[in-house]
Amino acid sequence: MSLAPLRAVARSHTERPVGLAPTESPVEGAVLVLHDVTKTYPNGKVALREVDLVVPEGDFVFLVGPSGAGKSTLIKLLIRDELATQGTVILDGQDLARLARRQVPRMRRKIGIIFQDFKLLPTKTVWENVAFALEVTGTPRRKIAPAVDRVVALVGLSAQARQLPNQLSGGEQQRTAIARALVHDPRLIIADEPTGNLDPLISWEILQLLLRINELGVTVLMATHNAEIVTALRKRVVALEDGRVIRDEEAAAYHRED
Amino acid sequence: MISFVAFSLRRAWQGFWRNAVMSLAATATMIFMLLLLSGFFVLLTGLNAGLEFVEQKVEVVADVKDSAPTLAIEDLAGRVRAMPEVASVEYVNATEALQRFRERLKEQGREDLTTFLDKNPLPGSLLVKLRDPQVFGNVVDYLRADPAVERVKEVQNLVKRVLTVTELLRTGGLIVLALVGIVVLFIIVNTIRLAVVARAEEIEIMRLVGASDAFIRWPFIFEGALVGLIGALVTLALLALGSGPMGRVMTGFFDVLPLQLGTLGRDLGLLVLGTGVGLGVLGSWLSVRSYLLK
Numbered sequence: 039m040s041l042a043p044l045r046a047v048a049r050s051h052t053e054r055p056v057g058l059a060p061t062e063s064p065v066e067g068a069v070l071v072l073h074d075v076t077k078t079y080p081n082g083k084v085a086l087r088e089v090d091l092v093v094p095e096g097d098f099v100f101l102v103g104p105s106g107a108g109k110s111t112l113i114k115l116l117i118r119d120e121l122a123t124q125g126t127v128i129l130d131g132q133d134l135a136r137l138a139r140r141q142v143p144r145m146r147r148k149i150g151i152i153f154q155d156f157k158l159l160p161t162k163t164v165w166e167n168v169a170f171a172l173e174v175t176g177t178p179r180r181k182i183a184p185a186v187d188r189v190v191a192l193v194g195l196s197a198q199a200r201q202l203p204n205q206l207s208g209g210e211q212q213r214t215a216i217a218r219a220l221v222h223d224p225r226l227i228i229a230d231e232p233t234g235n236l237d238p239l240i241s242w243e244i245l246q247l248l249l250r251i252n253e254l255g256v257t258v259l260m261a262t263h264n265a266e267i268v269t270a271l272r273k274r275v276v277a278l279e280d281g282r283v284i285r286d287e288e289a290a291a292y293h294r295e296d
Numbered sequence: 297m298i299s300f301v302a303f304s305l306r307r308a309w310q311g312f313w314r315n316a317v318m319s320l321a322a323t324a325t326m327i328f329m330l331l332l333l334s335g336f337f338v339l340l341t342g343l344n345a346g347l348e349f350v351e352q353k354v355e356v357v358a359d360v361k362d363s364a365p366t367l368a369i370e371d372l373a374g375r376v377r378a379m380p381e382v383a384s385v386e387y388v389n390a391t392e393a394l395q396r397f398r399e400r401l402k403e404q405g406r407e408d409l410t411t412f413l414d415k416n417p418l419p420g421s422l423l424v425k426l427r428d429p430q431v432f433g434n435v436v437d438y439l440r441a442d443p444a445v446e447r448v449k450e451v452q453n454l455v456k457r458v459l460t461v462t463e464l465l466r467t468g469g470l471i472v473l474a475l476v477g478i479v480v481l482f483i484i485v486n487t488i489r490l491a492v493v494a495r496a497e498e499i500e501i502m503r504l505v506g507a508s509d510a511f512i513r514w515p516f517i518f519e520g521a522l523v524g525l526i527g528a529l530v531t532l533a534l535l536a537l538g539s540g541p542m543g544r545v546m547t548g549f550f551d552v553l554p555l556q557l558g559t560l561g562r563d564l565g566l567l568v569l570g571t572g573v574g575l576g577v578l579g580s581w582l583s584v585r586s587y588l589l590k
Binding site: 144146159 | 498
């Protein structure tokens with residue numbers, strides 16, 4: 039696959055100023071707004087420091103940085119597994135800190151999340167794994183089948199729909215996870231090292247699938263260590279180090295290129 | 297709502313069989329514990345019935361004067377019967393007293409020497425049974441004050457002794473039953489917790505895809521209830537099977553006492569079912585709670 043044309047387009051990247059301060063109110067058209075977010079864990083470890091981040095609708099963002107830089111904590115804040123110690127996290131116009139506990143599940147359905155280890159249920163088929171996400175959120179049964187068929191086809195697994203995860207390749211398992219993430223029609227897909235367990239060729243397949251989903255209008259935030267993919271695609275890159283955003287560039291590479 | 301319940305029940309059923317080894321282990325534990333509990337319950341009920349029987353024996357006996365007219369005695373009996381602490385009053389006149397004495401001798405197979413007496417030596421007496429064997433003071437005083445009464449037999453010491461023993465046995469029995477109950481609770485909760493921990497991944501996925509707490513919790517609670525229900529039914533079946541041979545052995549022993557065991561079967565059924573299902577639900581609730589607290 040030739041990436042030359044992509045690179046050529048990406049040359050004229052613009053640097054986004056770090057610390058662009060959004061107002062308290064949700065920024066127009068943004069799926070995600072983090073303002074002055076600091077996260078300190080009970081053991082005193084500071085995982086994020088004064089992070090500002092605005093992700094507009096339809097954006098594709100790579101979140102990069104060494105292990106322990108705060109990527110996982112950032113993702114935990116977005117799915118409200120943790121709350122920010124300071125600052126605001128606004129997802130689809132909702133301040134997560136002000137969200138009542140019982141409203142959290144509804145909010146999570148606006149996010150589709152994908153992991154390095156897929157997190158599929160081994161006793162359920164591809165189709166059942168995807169349907170599970172709808173069943174446990176109280177979707178009427180007659181609506182489940184068409185929705186599942188649609189996303190399973192979208193990720194190209196219609197032929198494997200009746201197979202169990204252990205009968206699938208790693209790439210197929212990850213595509214199942216992506217189908218499950220998509221089945222709620224999320225506003226945002228969060229992918230946490232989705233290619234971490236996959237070989238390079240399969241990784242590219244997964245990336246192409248994510249890009250295609252992005253083209254359909256779903257915002258994608260992908261945390262990754264895969265420098266080759268990040269640099270080749272020339273998307274927006276947000277780099278974290280020691281809990282701070284040290285770089286936030288459009289059409290950027292994995293490493294700083296100054 | 298109906299689809300939610302249907303979903304939860306279906307998931308509970310699937311969950312039970314998907315993790316069959318764990319579920320059957322929990323059910324087996326439940327059965328053993330319920331059998332233990334039933335054993336103690338039967339023992340305690342028998343003990344209580346026995347104690348009640350002993351307590352019924354406590355009565356205030358007032359011998360009446362031979363000279364007292366029957367009318368005065370019956371009048372006194374009526375007044376005593378009207379006292380709130382009195383359960384019943386029986387008047388046994390001298391002739392009846394002698395007759396009863398003779399019957400008792402005959403039962404014991406001893407020679408009846410009373411036939412050699414030219415006159416009945418026994419006095420007539422009022423047998424007063426109390427509602428609460430502890431409250432006898434008023435009755436004793438009242439009887440003593442009446443001119444028709446010759447003397448009131450001292451019952452205080454007997455009452456005290458009987459009550460001390462029965463109280464002790466009752467309290468001891470309840471403590472043992474409570475301890476067994478607590479042990480049962482811990483074992484069941486831990487067994488169900490293991491079954492839930494085995495499904496931690498599933499719970500995590502449910503949370504991530506936006507399942508509400510109710511959708512995560514209720515299938516497990518129904519599953520716990522299912523473990524409890526199956527455990528209870530098997531236990532009751534075992535008890536029913538065992539009660540025949542057990543009963544034959546026991547009646548020989550218990551027939552001596554006129555025990556009121558009529559409601560035992562029903563009580564035991566309710567206890568086993570209630571405890572089984574209750575513990576199953578409680579165990580699941582506690583086990584899932586820790587996953588939902590975030």
